[in-house]
Amino acid sequence: MAYLNYNGSWSWEVISNYNNIELIIMAFVTILLAILWYKITTLSSSSPSFPPGPRSLPIVGYLPFLGPELHKQFTTMTKSYGPIFKFDVGKKVHIVISTLDLVKEVVRDEDETFANTKITVAGSIITYGGQDIGFSNNTYWRNLRKIFVHEVLSNKNLEACSCFRRDEVRKTINNVFTKIGTKVDIGEIAFTTVYNVITSMVGGNASNNGAKDVKRMAELKVLASKIFELFGKPNVSDFFPSLAWFDIQGIERESNQQHKKLDRFFTRMIEERTESKFKKFDNKGVGHDQQGVNKKDFLEVLIELTEQKQINVTQMKGLMLNIMIGGTETVTTLVEWAMTEIIENHKVMKKVQEELAQVVGVDNIVEESHLGRLEYLDATIKETFRLHPIAPFLNPRSPNKDCIIGGYTIPKGCTVFLNTWGIHRDPRYWDNPLEFNPDRFLTREDKTYKFDLNGNNLKFLPFGSGRRVCPGIPLADKMNKYILASLLHSFNWSLPKGEKYDISEKLSITLKKQKPLIVVPSQKLPNVSLYI
Known part of the structure; x- marks a missing residue:
């Protein structure tokens, strides 16, 4: 050297x-x-590059170009950038996926990688820091889902609570009967019914508290509306964490206010249920099995689980949030969309009512035992979910590590949207996709999977698929069918004179009707006693 x-x-x-x-x-x-x-x-x-996507501005990224109808905008963007594309907002990377093959990679092949969901500032505050099923990470999620499915919404518990559903649906039919010939709001009718059912199932007592119950129902409805608005509102703090301290839009402040109200609502329910835990139900047999032994309502089950240290009080409230807020919103929105489409499509209404007349009979009321034989109504509900998915992007996923999807690098911690709205309207998968046609669910099925609600057929994802599929499907399915069957069997429906068909939408975290569905009922069954 x-x-x-x-x-x-x-x-x-x-x-x-x-x-x-x-x-x-x-x-x-x-x-x-x-x-x-x-x-x-x-x-x-x-190494694979990021997916293609639009150019972004410095600092703010693509934020100035995002419109209020993201489901339509994302679907349109696939024509320019392909079935998987990327856009940045601030330093946050967002990926949109819009084809079956790519969705399969996320919910099947890489399901473990995408097990976590993306939580926002509002979502974190409202859900007790992600202590519910929707936003909890994979560590807590497994236990919460197990409890929710096996302890709360088990077939045994759902069957035990059938009397609550029957009583509340019958009250709804009686209430509508008193308003025959006048204008009624279908959304209000559906919300009231679902709220009363779920409150009864959760708290063990039917809605018989008069003014107190009406006040609470109104309180929850306002809370649910504001919470979903906060969930769906773009927040600068989510895109620019360094600015979160300033809370520029006031979303953190408003979320804290709504969270306090929601927490007080749940705390009152828990305290009242704890005080009455050892009291017997009424002498009509509500809450008893055939041997007269008390059956546990949902809240009593949750209270016992906290006593056994299987969950804590915060997680119990998170599960109550899933049942009471998530449950009422999903069913109310679906019923309103379904009635909108059925009333507009007279042939569909005729087929639904003919099936009801055959299965139920014109001298009888709808019972839950009839629901399994209402095939055309089931197809109508599925077609409603296809054309008007309640959650057009499901619950956005977030990979826990860098991975490859569709040949592109998907970075750890990014937000991944599964564009089910676009898939449900894609002519590659559906004939005449913009047509409301329930028959497609009676005559067509995939070679491997039928079109159920569990996401087994990836062409149809109303509640998601994989490990993050919604665990509340059994209850939502029962309520959707029971309410719609009862309303359509008992009444004929029409729009008020001079009113036009309207399917305008508004997107928050869910896809709702822009304007409420106002309709006029008329008596359909010949026996008046069936309405009382």
């Missing part, structure tokens, strides 16, 4: 300090390092 000595001449004396073995080792290490460097640079240069 050479160096420059003091008199300016080169000297090779240093090389004599190394023997031949040491020189060989040094050469070998140098070659290894060169090979390693080559492989690293080669791999990095050939």
